[in-house]
Amino acid sequence: MSDVHVENLVKTYDGGQVKAVNGISFAVEKGELFGLIGPDGAGKTSIFRMLTTLLLPDSGKATVTGLDIVHDYKEIRSHVGYMPGKFSLYQDLTVEENLSFFATIFNTTIEENYHLIKDIYIQIKPFKNRRAGKLSGGMKQKLALCCALIHKPSVLFLDEPTTGVDAVSRKEFWEMLKALKAQGITILVSTPYMDEATLCERIALIQSGSILSIDTPQNIIKQFPDKLYSVRSDNMIRLINDLRTMPEVTSVYSFGDHHHITLRDNNLDGLLQELTEKGHAAVDGKPIEPTVEDCFIALMKNANN
Amino acid sequence: MKQFLSFVRKEFYHVFRDKKTLLLLFGMPIAQILLFGFALTNEIKNSNIVICDYAKDVASQELTAKIEASNYFEIEKSLPNHRQIEKAFQSGKIKLAIIFPTNFGNDLWHGGKAQVQIIADASDPNTATTLTSYATQIIRDYEMSIRKTNAHNLQISAITRMIYNPELKGTTNFVPGVMALVLMLICVLMTSASIVREKENGTMEILLVSPFSPLLAVTAKAVPYFILSLVNLTVILLLSVFLLDMPIKGSILLLFFESSILILTALSLGLLISNSTNSQQAAMLISLMGLLLPVMIFTGFMFPLENMPRPLQLFSNLVPSKWYYIIVKNVMIKGLGLRSVWKETLILMGMATFLLILSIKKFKTRLS
Amino acid sequence: MTREIVIKTEHLTKRFGDFIATNAISFEVYAGEIFGFLGANGAGKTTAMKMLCGLLTPSSGSASIAGFDIYKQSEKIKKSIGYMSQKFSLYEDLTTLENISFFGGIYGLSDAQIKSKSEKLIGQLGLQNEMKKLVGELPLGWKQKLAFSVAVLHDPKIVFLDEPTGGVDPVTRRQFWDLIYDAAARGITVFVTTHYMDEAEYCDRISMMVDGVMKELDTPQNLKSKYNTTSMDDVFFELARGAKRKAD
Numbered sequence: 001m002s003d004v005h006v007e008n009l010v011k012t013y014d015g016g017q018v019k020a021v022n023g024i025s026f027a028v029e030k031g032e033l034f035g036l037i038g039p040d041g042a043g044k045t046s047i048f049r050m051l052t053t054l055l056l057p058d059s060g061k062a063t064v065t066g067l068d069i070v071h072d073y074k075e076i077r078s079h080v081g082y083m084p085g086k087f088s089l090y091q092d093l094t095v096e097e098n099l100s101f102f103a104t105i106f107n108t109t110i111e112e113n114y115h116l117i118k119d120i121y122i123q124i125k126p127f128k129n130r131r132a133g134k135l136s137g138g139m140k141q142k143l144a145l146c147c148a149l150i151h152k153p154s155v156l157f158l159d160e161p162t163t164g165v166d167a168v169s170r171k172e173f174w175e176m177l178k179a180l181k182a183q184g185i186t187i188l189v190s191t192p193y194m195d196e197a198t199l200c201e202r203i204a205l206i207q208s209g210s211i212l213s214i215d216t217p218q219n220i221i222k223q224f225p226d227k228l229y230s231v232r233s234d235n236m237i238r239l240i241n242d243l244r245t246m247p248e249v250t251s252v253y254s255f256g257d258h259h260h261i262t263l264r265d266n267n268l269d270g271l272l273q274e275l276t277e278k279g280h281a282a283v284d285g286k287p288i289e290p291t292v293e294d295c296f297i298a299l300m301k302n303a304n305n
Numbered sequence: 306m307k308q309f310l311s312f313v314r315k316e317f318y319h320v321f322r323d324k325k326t327l328l329l330l331f332g333m334p335i336a337q338i339l340l341f342g343f344a345l346t347n348e349i350k351n352s353n354i355v356i357c358d359y360a361k362d363v364a365s366q367e368l369t370a371k372i373e374a375s376n377y378f379e380i381e382k383s384l385p386n387h388r389q390i391e392k393a394f395q396s397g398k399i400k401l402a403i404i405f406p407t408n409f410g411n412d413l414w415h416g417g418k419a420q421v422q423i424i425a426d427a428s429d430p431n432t433a434t435t436l437t438s439y440a441t442q443i444i445r446d447y448e449m450s451i452r453k454t455n456a457h458n459l460q461i462s463a464i465t466r467m468i469y470n471p472e473l474k475g476t477t478n479f480v481p482g483v484m485a486l487v488l489m490l491i492c493v494l495m496t497s498a499s500i501v502r503e504k505e506n507g508t509m510e511i512l513l514v515s516p517f518s519p520l521l522a523v524t525a526k527a528v529p530y531f532i533l534s535l536v537n538l539t540v541i542l543l544l545s546v547f548l549l550d551m552p553i554k555g556s557i558l559l560l561f562f563e564s565s566i567l568i569l570t571a572l573s574l575g576l577l578i579s580n581s582t583n584s585q586q587a588a589m590l591i592s593l594m595g596l597l598l599p600v601m602i603f604t605g606f607m608f609p610l611e612n613m614p615r616p617l618q619l620f621s622n623l624v625p626s627k628w629y630y631i632i633v634k635n636v637m638i639k640g641l642g643l644r645s646v647w648k649e650t651l652i653l654m655g656m657a658t659f660l661l662i663l664s665i666k667k668f669k670t671r672l673s
Numbered sequence: 674m675t676r677e678i679v680i681k682t683e684h685l686t687k688r689f690g691d692f693i694a695t696n697a698i699s700f701e702v703y704a705g706e707i708f709g710f711l712g713a714n715g716a717g718k719t720t721a722m723k724m725l726c727g728l729l730t731p732s733s734g735s736a737s738i739a740g741f742d743i744y745k746q747s748e749k750i751k752k753s754i755g756y757m758s759q760k761f762s763l764y765e766d767l768t769t770l771e772n773i774s775f776f777g778g779i780y781g782l783s784d785a786q787i788k789s790k791s792e793k794l795i796g797q798l799g800l801q802n803e804m805k806k807l808v809g810e811l812p813l814g815w816k817q818k819l820a821f822s823v824a825v826l827h828d829p830k831i832v833f834l835d836e837p838t839g840g841v842d843p844v845t846r847r848q849f850w851d852l853i854y855d856a857a858a859r860g861i862t863v864f865v866t867t868h869y870m871d872e873a874e875y876c877d878r879i880s881m882m883v884d885g886v887m888k889e890l891d892t893p894q895n896l897k898s899k900y901n902t903t904s905m906d907d908v909f910f911e912l913a914r915g916a917k918r919k920a921d
Binding site for chain 3: 038039040041042136137138163164165166167168169171192193194207236237253254255256257293296297300301
Binding site for chain 2: 049052053054055056073074077078080082084086087088089090091092093097100101102104105106107147148151
């Protein structure tokens with residue numbers, strides 16, 4: 001049976017004027033690492049808050065570890081771990097005080113579940129007498145994760161744990177998640193960073209309160225409707241402007257040092273030649289496998305049309 | 306229970322690590338007591354008085370000399386006729402007049418009993434009561450000293466008259482007033498701010514998601530402020546006893562019991578405010594604007610309630626600190642027991658219960 | 674060809690007590706350049722940026738921004754720069770138009786200038802239907818685009834962008850960069866921080882801060898070949914992994 005089951009969940013604010021979550025359904029299996037991928041304002045936080053019983057849905061149903069999020073909210077609260085998007089620990093308490101406080105609140109002790117947090121806690125232990133407010137971003141995040149884990153939750157909700165965190169710390173954080181998954185904890189994580197999607201087992205791409213697609217990252221990539229090519233030249237800005245005016249180019253988006261394009265007739269050689277004729281130098285192009293970000297853009301366009 | 310205690314400990318950490326607020330918490334009552342007390346003692350020393358001596362005998366002059374010798378009084382002048390006393394009072398220069406009747410000495414030595422009249426300007430009731438009690442004390446001392454050398458049953462009775470405000474309406478004592486003000490403010494302000502701070506920090510989300518009962522969390526939050534308020538109360542009482550020489554006449558235990566009820570009322574009010582606000586500033590603003598003013602005005606220690614229009618008097622019944630003030634005045638100054646303040650106590654308890662139930666009912670177990 | 678230099682720092686240092694947030698950084702930024710300012714959390718980016726915007730006084734070293742001295746002419750500096758961050762950008766309780774005219778007014782534009790500029794801007798962003806809407810009601814992506822346009826409304830010499838695209842959807846993120854290119858084409862220097870490594874590629878030159886020191890400053894192409902890799906990600910990792918301090 002799935003650990004998290006969501007059916008047609010709807011959440012609006014301001015008396016129905018703002019639709020945050022628009023009839024979303026998905027299921028997360030036990031021990032799965034599931035990602036909600038989408039930009040700010042897509043409804044990720046609202047979904048997490050409903051599943052952690054902090055908000056009541058307008059309509060729809062959801063269960064967490066088989067318990068109903070509306071009626072069994074008290075019980076759910078002892079089974080889930082939650083790390084809100086904003087750093088939510090006591091800044092005026094020390095690392096150790098925070099951890100032992102949350103342990104007691106959840107009716108446990110640091111010792112009891114130390115094995116679960118050991119690998120993470122060991123990294124911040126040298127600073128255990130430092131006030132949480134004085135920690136660096138990466139260390140705060142580790143402490144927050146320890147606090148969310150201390151009661152050995154069966155489901156862990158992490159709301160944008162890597163937002164505003166640099167690439168190195170982000171990588172470290174995902175390593176930690178993998179280790180936790182190995183311990184059998186079901187993990188739901190949300191992120192606006194598309195490149196983190198491939199680190200999840202399954203993902204839901206969400207935008208404006210609706211799910212665009214839900215599958216393994218590999219399958220989502222397979223479902224990309226067109227052939228994708230990357231092209232480059234010596235003047236990337238001129239290149240993108242030219243590509244946009246060419247009728248055979250059906251979409252063009254820049255991806256770092258390349259532009260990703262789809263073509264009406266998939267005639268890449270013809271296009272490259274045309275670009276050279278237009279005066280572009282060092283023109284280069286090749287077919288590539290789409291990234292999740294390419295898929296997201298394509299799905300977004302579909303949804304808008 | 307362990308959970309609860311650990312929560313309380315955490316709250317104490319918050320309180321003690323926020324040095325500025327802590328200073329404010331303890332500084333405010335001390336400053337207020339000193340301010341009021343200093344203003345008062347200043348006035349009481351070297352007050353100008355007049356003497357109207359119809360007797361002009363040994364006894365009256367001895368007593369006059371004693372009065373003059375004290376630090377409290379400065380004899381502005383001696384008046385030949387008591388009719389001039391009123392004029393002297395109206396000039397505003399004098400606070401007190403002492404009148405010796407024609408046969409003061411005679412009555413004393415031969416009759417064994419004499420009278421002296423003290424007239425005080427009660428438009429400032431505080432000063433008036435204090436000054437008359439000083440004067441009476443000097444007369445009592447003189448009485449004792451002459452008893453030693455003469456017959457033991459000699460008696461001088463002082464007849465006190467208050468003019469301008471004979472019933473001493475709005476007789477105020479600032480100590481109970483400061484107590485009411487401090488307890489109300491600190492409890493409401495601090496609880497509401499500390500709960501709202503958890504919302505601002507986002508820690509409320511984690512607490513709500515934990516199996517720890519949110520209501521218990523709120524109770525735990527109230528504990529440090531409850532204790533701090535009692536400490537504050539003790540400080541105020543100590544200051545008033547040892548610095549201002551204002552003894553506590555009634556039961557200290559009763560005083561603390563009544564104070565606890567007010568604190569409970571205030572804590573519930575703070576909880577209620579925190580439910581409807583999401584920022585510390587808003588909570589502070591509501592507590593200050595919605596509370597400071599009504600408490601100052603309607604408690605009765607700054608402005609006599611009797612002089613207010615009827616609707617305002619009725620409104621003042623809704624202010625918990627008004628009842629507390631009456632209770633404390635009776636217990637602390639008049640030395641009365643629970644028997645004479647049970648009605649006010651019941652009203653205060655009713656308010657506490659009502660607010661507590663309301664705030665618990667309104668408490669949200671979710672974010673919205 | 675000598676290019677006009679709009680930012681020039683020499684041994685710019687900021688100490689907080691014993692802590693050296695920014696340690697003697699020296700660099701130059703040219704007019705019309707898109708300059709990427711990268712580094713791990715706590716590398717000293719924010720401190721450096723605050724000094725350059727005239728919000729923090731350096732402990733030592735010198736810098737000139739748009740030709741003005743960072744110590745003595747911070748008021749003049751503020752007039753010739755624009756600033757936009759992810760956190761505080763526009764007033765959510767004012768409408769689109771009100772925000773534009775407010776910020777235009779702050780920078781001393783005349784009413785006529787504000788009027789013509791806001792018309793142009795609204796046309797460019799396609800906000801015709803949102804002119805009178807409160808900014809709080811706009812989607813995040815639009816808000817960010819609007820905030821950027823407002824930051825360059827007074828045609829500053831330099832615009833400082835602090836993580837302008839954090840949390841924005843992938844399409845809007847690219848539209849945002851189109852706006853950056855436009856601004857650069859108009860001669861505005863763009864000084865930008867980001868956590869997206871693909872965005873680092875869009876910069877003319879990027880600098881990498883590590884532990885308060887500027888470790889690298891070059892074009893993305895040169896950096897990649899120097900570190901013998903094809904992705905900026907690897908360059909970043911290679912440099913940031915050696916960082917000792919991670920304080921914010």
